Amino acid sequence: MSANDFSLQSLIRPEGADPAFVFDGTPVSRAEFSARAEQAAAWLAAQGIGKGDVVAVWLVNRVEWIALLFAAARLGAIVAAVNTRYRSAEVAHLLKVSGAKLMVVEAAFRSIDFAAILADVDKAEVPALEKLAVVGADAIPAQWASVRFDAFDKPYPPAPSPQGNVDLPVLLYTTSGTTKGPKLVAHSQRTLASHAVSVARALKLDPQRHSLLAMLPFCGTFGMTSLLGFVAAGAPIHVLDAFEAAPALEILSEHRITHAFGSDEMFRRILALTDAPRPFPQLEVCGFAAFQPGWRELAVAAEARGMPLFGLYGSSEVQALFSIGRTSDTFADRIEGGGWPMSPDAKVRVRDTETGELAAHGISGEIEISAPSRFLGYFNNPQATRDAITADGFFRTGDIGRLRGDGAFVYETRAGDAMRLGGFLVAPGEIEDELKACDGVADAQVVAVDLNGQARCVAFVIPDKEPPQQEALTARLRERLAGYKVPARIYLVAAFPVTDSANGVKIQRARLRAMALERIAAE
Incomplete structure (x- = not known):
């Protein structure tokens, strides 16, 4: 593969099935999406965004989100993903650590008052932020200058020729360990695109037969990785702006979706809305993260009703869908967290936390991972990066698990004091x-x-x-x-x-x- 094969743009397959995306019932073809990414790049350039600049994106799942990511990749800029559930302290921390020059933000969404949240952010805390760009309104009340995101509504001078280096940061996820404030996990086009291709190949995705219900937020690796995997496969993607069980059920039923990824609670809520004994006969893979008690019982009940749940594993540092169970596994093994790495080049080992030695198969210890999907490091935090990577290049996950002995592994629990709340x-x-x-x-x-x-x-x-x-x-x-x-x-x-x-x-x-x-x- 050439370097360009690892660009995000290389994932848009011209031979894939149309449409590429369906947002709120509106189809967007691959050609239309490519055009929108070009428009977004021209708009960013007109706002003074260039190589190395950081753009914070605080949006729900919409076409603008993905277009901005692909646009930033073209310009050599960096997108900092902002969780839509964040409030003022969290937003201020992300803007400060990332040094974002511009933030693209929703005007409003359901009960979220973005303007009120921003009003509680001290401008002195985020000196790099120059202005806000608002999607869906002309301006937003705040102490910063604001403009309207109108990239798709009016022409802007074409962006300069592609400036993106596939090995430089292009996307920042947030993650928390046991320290104050989220760290920013930096990924490049190469880590994102190569992992997307691995996901498409490992799941054997067929653009003519398979489709995805994207019900996870794009701001997190779980939602973004599943989306990019289906983009790489050329398979259609039906997008929820934010998860609700009723519209998810409707899309699953009406569009004969074959794949969905989410938390155990999401799938529990969807099943609770229908009395049909087997409401989704077309479903092939429902990859789930187990956050709530009773997830094994849920998996049994879902299996009986034709919703096949597959355990998986991932993190912001190695990306979501790093691994997943296989249909050839026993049911008990298939629903466990962990599974088989998507990439044939990924390596998983377990280190005994007491002796510091590598653990034998079946012995629990800290999971360490080396893979093409591994992050570049923590943005603007070299010490945290050094602490997280072993001398031979493995990421210390901070998770406890064991090797199965057949090429798969089992995730057991999170080490340390970090808490899993609301799926985060x-x-x-x-x-x-x-x-x-x-x-x-x-x-x-x-x-x-x-x-x-x-x-x-x-x-x-x-x-x-x-x-x-x-x-x-x-x-x-x-x-x-x-x-x-x-x-x-x-x-x-x-x-x-x-x-x-x-x-x-x-x-x-x-x-x-x-x-x-x-x-x-x-x-």
Whole structure:
């Protein structure tokens, strides 16, 4: 393959099935999409965006999102993907770390008031941001200058000849470990395009026979990777602007969708809306991430109704759909997280967390991965990048699993303190720092618990001289953080349970989780 074969533009196959996309019932052919990407590139260039500049994209799933990514690739610019569930503190952090020069934002979407969120972002925190570009309106009330995103409505001078280097950053995902604020995971056109091709080949996608229901947000690797895999295959993609079970059910039924990817809760909600014994006879693969208790029972029930669930594995650093179960696996193996790597060049190994040695098959340890889909590094954070990569180039995932011995592996759990909330990996430090910034809070700790079948976080707060009002704390967090990060309970305590060790005093997070469950049960 030549270098150009790893560009994003190379994924748009002229021989694929039309349409390439269907957005809210409106088809967009491959030729039309290519034209829109060119229009978006011309528009970005007219806004002063060039090689190395960062554009933050804060949009729901719409054609503008994908067109901007392909346009940035042409110009050598970089897209920073902003989660539409983010609130002011998270948006400010991403803009600051990325150094975004321009942000393309929704005017409004359902209950999300983008203008109100932006009004709570201190302009001094994000000095690089010059202006906002609004999709769907002429302007948005904010302290920044704003223009309308009108790339598809009026002609702009053609963009310069392609400037993109396929090995430089083109897309930044957000991810959280155990530190304050999300890190930005940088991917190049090569890592994105080569993995998309691997996905299309591993799933044996046929553009004339297969189609995708894209119900995951493009701002995350799960939604973007599945989308690009089907783009690479030339297969049609039916897009939901944001997930809702009823329209997902309608598209699955009316358009005879063969593939869908999502969380266990998404598939649970879709099944709950129909009484038909086997409502989706055409479905071949439903790749799912298990975030909620009872996912094995869901897989059994879904299988009986013709919705075949396949366990998978991925992360922002190695991309989603890194691996997936196979139809040749036993049902029990097929639904487990992990599976078989999509790329034949990917390598998975497990390291014993106690001895530091590589673990034998069947022995649990930290999963390490080397693959063409691996990220370039954490954007503007070389130390975090060095910490995450071994001397021989494997990514330390921070996940615990084991090798099966047949070429597949099993994901078991997340190591460390990171929490899985609302389908997203969240660092406790993010929420704790917001609590500590509130009046009346001297210190705070946050843990995740199972609350009525859902993973929720619970906060423990050591009050300052004047104890805070818990309702006021919750209201403040709702203004600053995505809803899934807001604690379900906030408990005031005099001190945290701790353990003295050679390395200092450590907070007993396991004891905090137990305390949270005890208090909830007592209620």
